[in-house]
Amino acid sequence: MKSADVNHIYFDGRHYDSQHKRYIPDIPFWIRQARKYGEPILELACGTGRIAITLAEKGFQVTGIDISESMLSKAIKKSSLKKINVEWVKADMRDFSLRKKFSLIILPFNSVCHLLSLEDIEGCFSSARKHLKTGGRFIIDVFNPHLNTLLREPTKRYPHTTYVNPDGKEIVKVTQTNIYDDAAQINRIKLYYRIGHQKEKIEELNMRIFYPQEIDALVKYNGFIIERKIGNYDETIFKSGSPKQIIVCHR
Template structure:
């Protein structure tokens, strides 16, 4: 069942951005793909009198990728479930002086009444969809919004057995970042409980704060449930949804996917 409920971890875009401030490796890849799609799409747009947007990012969050893509001159729309992430994205886009259409919606059920040369879903966002019905709905929505020859690109992590096998009791440091509210340093830790029936990693994030008055432990605890996609299963899923895999990379430098690679970065298009 589709419920329009955003994930609590994504209720504050400022924390999301502070937490992910060093996440830069995927930006050149997605900018390049967006520019390529926009260039290929130019004749189609001319023919139709410039209808529709060129690129759509699903689960765009705070615009971490949407904004640099717009800055590179590409016409882009971002869709996300979380109103607060989108509000932060809009503020940042305005500050950056770029025009982006940000839409609140669920990637499993949206209707934008236009088609895109490229649809992408970055930074493991597809792993928020846990069951087959959700995935089928996602692919079906993507199909409806792709222009002829358009591509669907997404990245998810390559599940690492040693991480999934960890004891749920084992609390590990994640990272530290400056509290965007100016109250000190946030110390983030996590535990993982992998459910091998659903293939969902139940991650718990523990936020503590080190401020002028010492440590404020676990002032916030959030759940993040991430579906794992095993490599062969993922390829089958994509093909079963009427897509063909054009490329599968293991990182954002376009290294072909192989054993031990951290990512599964899939470039796909509708099968003819």
């Protein structure tokens, strides 16, 4: 495994879950893709199993890989409480080997933005390609970058989210600043966690930004054929102003 430069915001799966409790708009989309393309399914960067567990609950055979121990241990706890069978593997999506092939490989919820360098992207796409069955699909879901957000005033704090502290009852307020490095195409975000009267906790989150023509080229020159490009979870065609870039491709 490569050096574990996992973003520290994934320090605690319980905080991730508390933060994303209400985030479900992509779930019906992934269920439809699972029904269409079949199993076994591999989710790259599966986190605490938000999507993987839901697909397994619908009866699909699912494997989830993630680099973060804490995120995976929360996933394991949740699936065993529900008596749902998911194969969890601690692995780096930039270079993995599972000795198994899949009908559907998914990279949801902007996790592709954790691939910061060209080497990272090539490693991930090549590993995905090796694990895809002939006729199988690889689906990447990432936001369509918004220049106004990237170029915001770097010293100004913007609201990010609020959620209930899993260790108590108080509300955690998260604000953020960002500096966009337009040479590396990395948005360097700082998240400021205000938990009750505790000292503010600061975490860094680096996100590689993918422009539409560029991600299409990366997918194509890493051995995939794009079958459809979707602009949102309702499966409308991708166009100028679409909030999402959802790429459905095959080998």
